[in-house]
Amino acid sequence: MTKVDMAVNIGGLRLRGPVMAASGTFGYGTEVPLLERRALGAMVSKGIFLRPRQGTAPPRIAETPSGMLNAIGLQGPGVEALIRDYAPQWAEWDFPVLVNINGESASEYGELTSRLDGVPGVAGFEINISCPNVEQGGLYFGNDPRAAAGVTEAVRKRTKLPVWVKLTPMVSDIGVIARAVESAGADALCAINTFVGMSIDLNSYKPRLSFRTGGLSGPAIRPLAVHLAHQAARAVHVPVIGIGGIASAEDALEFLVAGCAAVQVGTATFVNPRAIAEVHDGIAAFLESKGFSSLAELPRYLPRD
Amino acid sequence: MFVVSMHAPEIASHVRAGQFVNLGWAGGPLLRRPFSVYRVDGEVIEIVLKTVGTGTGAIVAMETGDHVSCLGPLGRGFDLAGGATSAVLISGGLGVAPMPLAARDARAAGIRVTWVHGARTAAELCSEPDGDEVIWATDDGSRGSHGTAVGAAPDAEIVLACGPNRMLAAVAERWPDAQVAVETYMGCGTGVCLGCAVPLRRGGYDRACKEGPVYRAADINWPALPSQLHYAATA
Numbered sequence: 001m002t003k004v005d006m007a008v009n010i011g012g013l014r015l016r017g018p019v020m021a022a023s024g025t026f027g028y029g030t031e032v033p034l035l036e037r038r039a040l041g042a043m044v045s046k047g048i049f050l051r052p053r054q055g056t057a058p059p060r061i062a063e064t065p066s067g068m069l070n071a072i073g074l075q076g077p078g079v080e081a082l083i084r085d086y087a088p089q090w091a092e093w094d095f096p097v098l099v100n101i102n103g104e105s106a107s108e109y110g111e112l113t114s115r116l117d118g119v120p121g122v123a124g125f126e127i128n129i130s131c132p133n134v135e136q137g138g139l140y141f142g143n144d145p146r147a148a149a150g151v152t153e154a155v156r157k158r159t160k161l162p163v164w165v166k167l168t169p170m171v172s173d174i175g176v177i178a179r180a181v182e183s184a185g186a187d188a189l190c191a192i193n194t195f196v197g198m199s200i201d202l203n204s205y206k207p208r209l210s211f212r213t214g215g216l217s218g219p220a221i222r223p224l225a226v227h228l229a230h231q232a233a234r235a236v237h238v239p240v241i242g243i244g245g246i247a248s249a250e251d252a253l254e255f256l257v258a259g260c261a262a263v264q265v266g267t268a269t270f271v272n273p274r275a276i277a278e279v280h281d282g283i284a285a286f287l288e289s290k291g292f293s294s295l296a297e298l299p300r301y302l303p304r305d
Numbered sequence: 306m307f308v309v310s311m312h313a314p315e316i317a318s319h320v321r322a323g324q325f326v327n328l329g330w331a332g333g334p335l336l337r338r339p340f341s342v343y344r345v346d347g348e349v350i351e352i353v354l355k356t357v358g359t360g361t362g363a364i365v366a367m368e369t370g371d372h373v374s375c376l377g378p379l380g381r382g383f384d385l386a387g388g389a390t391s392a393v394l395i396s397g398g399l400g401v402a403p404m405p406l407a408a409r410d411a412r413a414a415g416i417r418v419t420w421v422h423g424a425r426t427a428a429e430l431c432s433e434p435d436g437d438e439v440i441w442a443t444d445d446g447s448r449g450s451h452g453t454a455v456g457a458a459p460d461a462e463i464v465l466a467c468g469p470n471r472m473l474a475a476v477a478e479r480w481p482d483a484q485v486a487v488e489t490y491m492g493c494g495t496g497v498c499l500g501c502a503v504p505l506r507r508g509g510y511d512r513a514c515k516e517g518p519v520y521r522a523a524d525i526n527w528p529a530l531p532s533q534l535h536y537a538a539t540a
Contacts (some may be wrong), residue, residue: 027497031515046497054509059531061492061500063336068492072499075510210531218335270493271329271337273376 004284005294008041008262010239011187013096013124013162015041015262018295019252019280022243022266023047023100023126023166024072028086029093039280040095041262044126045086047100050112052078056133062199062208067218067245068267069197071133071211074102079115087121096123098164101155102131106147110154117159124161127151127186130168130193132215142168142193145180156185164241166190167232169221174228175235182236190241190264191229195221217267219245226254233259233302247275249282256283256295259302306399306431307354307365314348316377322406323382323465323486323519326352327494329374332363339491339514341402341467342378345409353402353431379494380518383407383484385414389462394420394436395454395476397468401431403486407465408436419461423454423468455479466522474527481523487530489513504529 006017021029023044055075062069077085082099090097099122103109109127116122129141129148141147148165155163165181167174169192178189194215199208207213225244233240239262242255247268255263268275287295316326320342327337338360340352356362364373383403385392392411394404401422408418420436427448430441441449442457450457454468455475464483466476473485492500494514502510503517504526511517 024499025493025497031496046499055499055502057504057529058502058510059490060502061336061490061498063334066335068336070492070498070500072502075499075502267335270498271335272374273493273495 004287004292005296006280006284008295010241010261011162011164013042013187016095017041017280018256018262018283019276020044020241020262020264021269021276022264023128025266025269028082029097030086030089037093037095039277041280042096042098042123044098044100044264045082046076047074047102047128047131048076048079048082048112049074049102050079050108050115052076052081057210059209060211062214064197064199064216065220067216067220069199069209069214069216070194071209071214073133073211074131079112083116083119087119090121097121098124098126098162100126100128100166102128102134103151106141106150106154109151110158113155113158117161122161124164125155125159126164126166126190127155128166128193130166130170132168132170132194132196132213133211139168139170139196142177143171145176148177149180149184152181152184152186162187164188164190166193168193169195169224169228174232178232178235178240182238186238188239188241188261189232189236190243191232192225192244195224217245219247221245222251222254226258229255229260230258230302234304246279247271249279249286252279252283253286253298256298257301259300307356308343308351309354309364309367310346310349310351311373311375312348313350313375313377316342316375317345317348317350320345320350320378320406321382322385322410323403323484324378324380325494325518326350326375326377327379327491328352328364328376330364330367333360336492337374337376337494339379339494341486342406343402344405353399355399376494380514381516383410383465383486383519385410385416385463389416391417391461392419392463392465393458393461394418395458395464395466395468396420396422396431396434397454397472398424398429400466400468400472400486401434403467404465405433405435411463416463419459421454421458423457470527470530470532473522473525474532477522477525477527481521483522484519485522485525486518487513487520487525488518489531
């Protein structure tokens with residue numbers, strides 16, 4: 001339909017377009033029959049641990065102004081079920097699927113990587129060191145540069161597939177973490193995961209989420225996310241994938257101009273199952289209207305520090 | 306209580322009792338809101354709502370011909386197969402929502418329908434219950450039986466219930482095999498966000514939007530299911 005070349009290269013992984021499904025907002029890719037998959041550059045699976053996890057008690061979500069808080073707690077069937085039930089389907093698809101991996105220690109991340117490396121259908125890894133909703137691990141690894149690098153190294157050692165690291169915004173300088181994981185061998189960075197937030201129920205005088213806090217996503221965080229993704233992109237030479245409140249092509253273009261190589265769409269998919277296709281098509285239409293023949297020609301605002 | 310009609314031919318022809326639609330609308334909240342399909346008339350589906358906030362207020366303020374975004378039909382509805390001859394439908398407050406379709410399907414299957422509808426006061430009762438027999442119940446005794454709909458309900462081969470989760474827990478005690486439509490907060494409605502977790506008695510959670518919203522009453526871990534939700538959309 002469009003003549004604009006939308007392909008991007010993310011650390012050696014060639015994607016047909018720059019718009020991906022963010023982890024935790026697309027399940028394992030099999031749940032959303034309503035969605036048009038043709039526009040997907042890639043999909044990142046729901047976060048997985050070695051073992052099955054029940055997740056947190058409800059209420060797990062609460063809507064807030066222009067956003068939502070979630071504390072799902074990485075509910076999931078564990079890696080063996082993922083390999084058995086989902087990877088064989090991914091192997092048939094015409095876009096790559098990366099697995100969002102989680103652990104309570106660097107060695108658990110490593111073990112998970114070894115188990116998944118070479119499984120048909122698994123095209124790469126997104127290391128989650130930024131989940132705010134687990135008691136052990138998660139965010140802990142994401143706000144300490146040494147711990148973040150340690151997890152990245154543990155994964156890097158065990159695979160030649162692309163390794164991306166998803167960063168938390170809950171740090172004083174995202175550039176420090178970004179450089180640490182780049183040095184440890186990350187092929188790309190994903191910026192950002194959710195902000196930690198809280199909302200109080202004035203009837204019960206308690207937090208609205210049973211986990212007390214949750215991860216804030218949606219349009220509310222977009223300007224914060226654009227800034228943090230930009231900061232990360234300025235700090236490193238590997239590609240940065242922008243995430244945070246993207247619901248339209250214009251939103252995505254802000255991240256791309258701010259220095260991101262690609263974007264992930266998350267919460268918007270909950271609202272509009274066609275969001276990814278609309279963002280993809282809208283970017284192409286924008287580029288065409290500006291007279292560009294490829295995404296690579298889009299001007300970037302990325303002064304080097 | 307307001308009834309909103311939408312021209313949705315595809316949904317109207319496929320929807321089963323207990324299934325829901327997930328609505329998004331201008332002036333509404335960010336996330337869609339789930340509503341049980343209340344009635345079907347040709348190519349038109351209806352939902353019921355109570356204005357509890359500015360979002361639902363915006364729906365009620367709409368003019369004929371305005372558009373809403375409607376995903377559905379979603380979820381797993383009531384199961385009326387199996388050759389039963391009698392059913393009791395128990396609805397509390399906005400829990401009337403899935404029952405007209407349940408009554409329709411039950412009658413089509415040759416099942417005799419007793420509908421028990423309860424609310425806090427007579428003024429809060431829905432005026433539209435319809436069955437071979439209708440029993441009213443109010444907490445203040447202003448109409449029908451003084452007490453809960455569950456207390457006023459007779460036994461039947463099939464028991465279907467929808468209402469506040471606390472009411473459904475009482476249904477579960479009396480009829481473990483009852484089919485109950487639970488209410489939860491919901492994110493996507495399509496099974497990906499895992500926000501609408503329903504705690505199960507065997508342990509773990511599943512999704513109100515996919516495996517539910519209708520469950521066998523005894524399968525739910527009722528103490529772990531929140532019962533005071535802040536919006537009255539009911540799935």
